[in-house]
Amino acid sequence: MTTPLPEHMTASVLTEPKTIELRNVPVPALGRNQVLVKVESVGVCGSDTHFYETGSIGDIVVEGPVVLGHESSGIIVAGGEDVASSRIGTRVSVEPQTVCRRCEYCKRGSYHLCRAVEFYGAWPVDGSFAEYEVIDDDFAHEIPEEMSFDQAAMAEPVSVAVHAVRKARVTQGARVLITGAGPIGVLNAQVARAYGASEIVISDPVENRRDFAEAHGATRAVDPTQTDFAQFEEHFDCYIDASGNARAIDSAIPTIRPGGIAVLVGMGGNRLELPIALMQHREITLTGTFRYVNTWPDAIALIASGKVDVDSLITGRYGLGDVEEALLKAKTDPLAIKTMVIPGQGDTARA
Incomplete structure (x- = not known):
């Protein structure tokens, strides 16, 4: 028997600069080629902190409520009409962008330069500091069974480096x-x-x-x-x-x-x-460099092989109720390197 999916979820929402509220919001709707991911781990990026403190990065200005976060991993719990049922239950690292797939940039393989790109956690596109997120099926990259969700979320910053x-x-x-x-x-x-x-x-x-x-x-x-x-x-x-x-x-x-x-x-x-x-x-x-393109398979392989050690970078974990503290951790603690948000965790920080 299939477990019914919730209609609402908890999310940490940036409502204005330096203000984040824990809200009950609708679970995002699925497109035909998209999957719904139950978020297990999200890395805090400096861009998240910049959005939180100033409300903008370059020409991207936050003009309304938005869920931050874009370094995520989780489990596929549902799929759109064109997604194979075998994908349900797959553990994945999320490449946090959707593109048009029709423009000259997408067609030549430079999809990160697509003028219609929607990048997660950059207003008006909601990100990953939530219990669930949707993503195009082929941008939900399967991870090895031995890989932790924290490691899988770190495939995003590793992709920046790749x-x-x-x-x-x-x-x-x-x-x-x-x-x-x-x-x-x-x-x-x-x-x-x-x-x-x-x-x-x-x-x-x-x-x-x-x-x-x-x-x-x-x-x-x-x-x-x-x-x-x-x-x-x-x-x-x-x-x-x-x-x-x-x-x-x-x-x-x-x-x-x-x-x-x-x-x-x-x-x-x-x-x-x-x-x-x-x-x-x-x-x-x-x-x-502008983010990344066609990097996830290499990033996952580098982490899985141990050639890139991401575990040692992680210095703290927080629940959704403590996202504000997580966003500022690198500035308040000189020993902090990489902070993770764990949606399924309570609001008490742990190493």
Whole structure:
């Protein structure tokens, strides 16, 4: 006998900047090719915190109530008309976006650049800080039985790193510089190593972050306030910024060898001064990243194999009633790295 699905669910709703309310809301309706996922774990991202504090990121402005969160995993409990019944009960990691599948970007495989993309947790699209969410069936990626839901939720930030490392063209023996040793910087270091990098230097002014990075992927961690980057002149094959800090980027560009690549992942200001003559003379390629595309299978495989360790990044878990505390944990606790929200958990935090 099939268990009837609830019509309503609990969700943590951002109603205005710095205000989140626990609300009883309708369970989202299924499309023909969509599945309903019972959310088991959600990672807190810096973008969630930014939306919470300011009500906007770039040109995305929160104009009404919205459920934040986009790093999620769970169990498929229902499917639309065109979804195979065998999918019910599947444990999945959710790729949190829907796209049109018809435009030139979607058709050439760059669906992340689709102009009609709806990204979860970015107004007006509700995200994952809730008991249930819907997603296109093929964006609900099956995970191995031995993979935990926390690990599966971390496939999203690992995908950010996979996309960046691919853009940086990291190959066997590559020398990589990374600025910013937060969760994304550390994951970039781990993914770069998995892709064959032999030297991975990470820069961050916070000592405990440098120590963590050296223990989890980096071959060396340096303090930018105490380091003369002239020693690295033309040394690195590629550079990945995970800080968004203009001074860090400016210091890093001269360390890139002729023909090298700079990849900007961190979100900083709207404008950036760069040493254009140097970049032209060395033919340095500069590119940004916009989320990810076709990364989930690799991200899941890297986590499942142990080549990327996500468990050590998780430093706290909170229930839906404590989402506000979870959003600010990285700012209130200098030792916090990655915080998870567990919809099925009570409102008492646990490590």
